[in-house]
Amino acid sequence: MTDKPTDAPPVHRVTAFDLVSREPWAITPDMLNTIAAIARREHEGPEAVEARQGRPLQNSRTVTQRGSVALVPVTGPVFRYANLFTALSGATSLDVLAKDFTTAVDDPRTESIILVMDTPGGQASGIAEFAQMIRASPKRVVAYVSGNAASAGYWMASAAHEIVMSRTGGVGSIGAVLNIRANKDDGSLEIVSSQSPNKRPDFTTEQGRAVVQSHVDRLAGIFIEDVANYRGVTVDDVLADFGQGDMRIGSDAVALGMADRESTLENLIAELNTSTGDRSMSTTATKPSNEPGDKPVINREYLAANHAELLATLEHDAHAAGARAECDRIKGVEAAALPGHEELIASLKFDGVTSGPEASAQVIAAERAKRTNALATLRSDAPQPVPNAPAPDPEPAAKTTEDPDAPLEERAKATWDSDKELRNEFGTFEAYHGYRRASERGLIKVLKK
Template sequence: MTESHTRILAAIQAELWAITPEALHQVIAIAQGFGEAPEAVAAKLGRPLENTQSMTRRGDVAVLPITGPIFRYANLFTQVSGATSIQTLATDFGAAMGDPTVKAIVLEVDSPGGMVAGVSEFAAMVRDATSVKPVIGYVSHMAASACYWITAAASEIVVADTALLGSIGTVTRANIRKDDGSVEIVSSQSPDKRLDPGTDAGRAKMQATVDSLAQVFVEAVGRYRGVSTDTVLSDFGKGGILVGADAVKAGMADRVGSLEGILRRF
């Protein structure tokens, strides 16, 4: 196991995550197999390892993709795993806001969520921007956990008819054991994502931290969507997923539509 490999696994264990359990397992599986030197990975990719910006321009609209697991910072692992970083999102979003020729911003979303760190700040950045120009969240496939937190801050949420929204809850992986006896602790705010957290004092303390962060998450979603915390807990999937029109009916999104339909408005 390389030093880089060890650092990545340690970082994953140290973070709190707002992500679907399946996606968290996938992130860990990628990390466990990630032991190559940066030069070797660059050779396989056939290009330099650079933190390239991903925003595109469609007429007067800036389209900012949010895809894959969300990490706070851009690094080699995010590039190899197809993840998105808050660092890059904030830079690109700021550039779009500062460009007077950009009339609107579309967050083109397909993500299972990711690290909690940095998400609240970026969501607040999105919400503040909505008072200056329209910021529309378009969910092509999935806006779960941390990704929904961000998307909820948009001026409007448009979803594909097959889009998946929700999974509102905070998950943390306390330990990655060699015998695959890993521990996941799920916020009590999200009963449908329930896993066995164990009963020892250390896990109880961690559970309290997770629950506190989940409360921040739920309150932010309620504030952005203009509903009460109780409504978020009772109607927004209870930690599970709602599809397309059902998400609209529950108040998690505003309408079913398409990216091209959004672009035609500007």
């Protein structure tokens, strides 16, 4: 034995087929064989196959809006995540599909969702969870089978509120399958811990196959239980009447209860566009009965029965106009904003009714109340005013000395102006002047106490 690198044991390289064979599948046999054939290219990993394709590994999916109906396509084999097989075969990534479906559910313009299905099935991983998302949708979900909804595709379709078939559409292939390569010829050796004998069972033995069979049977059991629950039948009904792994076409699937009715995609879109809320859909439109010679009443019911496409266009335009009006209303509310009133503006923006001028009035009233409260707070926090000290009594004005040479009236006036007590006593200057004239003539005798 030498230490040369060429003497080292060969390293097992993970091939594309290894990735395929490790997953249980709910898919039609021919499509699984196609995928396995692509993957069974010895000595090539996923990177090599991708590089030969000469394009990036990506899988984008778009949702088409028709009036109030969102169309979500489910085509080709279904994989849990976007990978090289989605790029090779135009398949569906369940991860992308779930995001697109959630977008349609959250879109306020969307009232109904159609899963447009033409898929042979795919990886079982994640299908049950996505089926639960479909059934829990608050909006009506219809699975329209344009081609096939086989295996995992039917698992998803059965969770919809209604399954509508094209005349040539097929549903069924209920069950699970695991593709195993029994022999390896790459020279690699694999050592499995002795405590885990079932970690790598020998598929060439009956015991080894039984281990894997139990897993496949359990997965198929969950599949069957979900279909029975979603379709409102028993597990025995599914086992007996739903094809036992085979497919059922169009009206045969409807007769067995695997689907609800037949229609075309365009008719289905028109029906859903004229249906709102939880109103049930019918396969034929009911026209209002009018007596011969009566003019029809042009109302929504008449348009729905006779001009479904026109009604869908009108309602779509009305929704668009309403959306524009709501945007203008919100902009008007935002224009009335003042600092400190963010919560009020937020509530008015989303109440759906308050206009811009009404928002301005409420903000001004709130600002006035805010300032009044602030002033009241300042007054309550201010200290009590200090009382003013009483002003001292004014000193009495000095009495003016009369000019003995001035006429009597001038002398009396000077004394009158300077003596407050004198004014209080006589009241008027005329009375005092009369008193002084009489006093000068000696007509008044003053009695002293």
